[in-house]
Amino acid sequence: MTNDSTNSGTNESTTRDERFAHGLEVLRKVDGEAGQRVIDSLADINPELGHQIVAWGFGEIYDRPELAPRDRQLVTLGMLTALGGCEPQLEVHINAALNVGLTPTQITEALLHSAGYCGFPKALNATFVAKKVFGERGLLPATSA
Template sequence: MTENDAVRAERFESGREVLDSIHDDAGHQVIDSLADIAPELGHQIVAWGYGDVYARPDLEPQERQLVTLGILTALGGSEAQLEVHVGASLNVGLTPQQIIEVFLHSSVYCGFPRALNAVDVARKVFGERGLLPLP
């Protein structure tokens, strides 16, 4: 193994630890689903996205998920990724009410249709986790 290979493997392993601390099966399935078509994309998501960016110390996991939910809502068309991150948000301790509040707040900036789409995704995840109806 070359030094480059060792650094590459170390970055991936560091990212995998962060991924494991945030995501359940849904997050890992995203990476696994890339193995037969775009394994390098899966590697970069783990090594760079989680190992280099998510692991940075200046934001807590809950804060990172709040930002991620807002961005995915604003982007629109990212419902599959939003589903994974709604689950991750619950995993790191955000409440369903906080998640819905992100979507309400996002509606001011990106519009009601995108916020409604995000709420539909949350409804699915909350339902799967037995969290409905919300108080």
């Protein structure tokens, strides 16, 4: 029994390491430096949370084939907007949305659409985060085609 649990732990550790490595690859593709900064910022306070974000969030959930990365980002933007108080996470995910091919116009349209479901104050807060990100990336003014 002791040998089985030791072997099981080794296999789980390998699987854990593999999930983390795969998740880190996905995180870098989607979030780039912004995502890595989030993980790095957790190193001295809660490294396990950082590990779970990478291994589970990106290694297992984000990389599922049923939704394209751009669709996942639209869902994420809507959820973070509706939750409110998630401006730092919105900044990361608005950058990610741009990284996976969404345009500023598509992002602002999604934020406008969210106003009907979660209210204008939350949609405004999210829009101002988008304005900051677009400005930093030289994408203002964001206009419809």
